[in-house]
Amino acid sequence: MNKVLSSRWTKAFLFLLCLAPLLLLGWRGYHNQLGANPIENITHKTGDWTLRFLLITLAITPIRRLTGKLWLIRYRRMFGLFAFFYATLHFLTYIWLDKFFDVHEMLHDIAKRRFITVGFAGFVLLIPLALTSTKGWILRLGGKRWQALHRLIYFSAIAGVIHYWWLVKADIHKPLEYGAILAVLLGYRIAGWAGPKLSANKAKSLREPRFEVRQG
Numbered sequence: 089m090n091k092v093l094s095s096r097w098t099k100a101f102l103f104l105l106c107l108a109p110l111l112l113l114g115w116r117g118y119h120n121q122l123g124a125n126p127i128e129n130i131t132h133k134t135g136d137w138t139l140r141f142l143l144i145t146l147a148i149t150p151i152r153r154l155t156g157k158l159w160l161i162r163y164r165r166m167f168g169l170f171a172f173f174y175a176t177l178h179f180l181t182y183i184w185l186d187k188f189f190d191v192h193e194m195l196h197d198i199a200k201r202r203f204i205t206v207g208f209a210g211f212v213l214l215i216p217l218a219l220t221s222t223k224g225w226i227l228r229l230g231g232k233r234w235q236a237l238h239r240l241i242y243f244s245a246i247a248g249v250i251h252y253w254w255l256v257k258a259d260i261h262k263p264l265e266y267g268a269i270l271a272v273l274l275g276y277r278i279a280g281w282a283g284p285k286l287s288a289n290k291a292k293s294l295r296e297p298r299f300e301v302r303q304g
């Protein structure tokens with residue numbers, strides 16, 4: 089009972105922590121502290137937090153496995169949904185405050201500006217993940233298919249990093265940092281997949297004769 093209660097409190101605390109960037113933006117907006125270009129500021133902050141939450145979500149599995157803290161899985165869905173939440177705010181800032189719902193101009197941007205194209209792809213990839221994030225959908229799709237679908241998050245995060253890389257004009261430090269973290273997180277998975285396959289192949293090759301045995 090105590091465990092259930094403490095896990096609920098932790099979840100509530102983490103939920104508020106995840107909301108903090110939005111609350112801070114709201115606070116700054118209310119006090120006119122969003123700088124000379126508030127729309128740009130909001131776009132940058134929501135974009136940054138989308139990418140951060142994508143990376144936090146992707147970090148859960150490696151941290152769980154490396155530290156043995158298996159209970160971390162309880163929070164992965166929440167982090168993933170926050171990535172989608174900030175991506176939606178980011179997209180809304182763009183389409184509402186930047187483009188004033190001018191769908192024609194938006195479509196033109198998506199087609200012509202490559203950083204918008206790839207950012208949009210990253211956002212669209214997150215939609216099926218958010219829609220199928222419930223237990224009901226896991227049962228409906230079956231664990232394996234659900235897991236395969238949710239691997240789309242890798243491509244969304246890759247699109248997010250490329251999007252950032254392509255939009256910066258000079259200083260590529262920040263996209264490089266995000267890219268390096270993503271490379272480690274994806275590298276961990278690739279090693280996990282390739283490792284057993286490589287050792288299975290190795291075991292097979294050890295069982296096979298190392299030289300040709302000539303008959304007669």
Ligand code: HEM
Nearest residue numbers: 131132135136138139175179182207208210211248252255
């Ligand atoms: C997974 C989806 C996405 C991620 C992870 C993402 C992430 C980011 C990041 C990290 C930044 C830069 C923040 C900074 O400078 O501190 C950014 C900027 C921006 N993003 Fe996104 N974004 C995504 C989707 C989108 C979409 C769908 C659009 C619009 C269709 C969009 C439009 C923009 C714009 C206009 C900027 C500002 C560009 C500038 O300063 O010149 N992004 N985004």
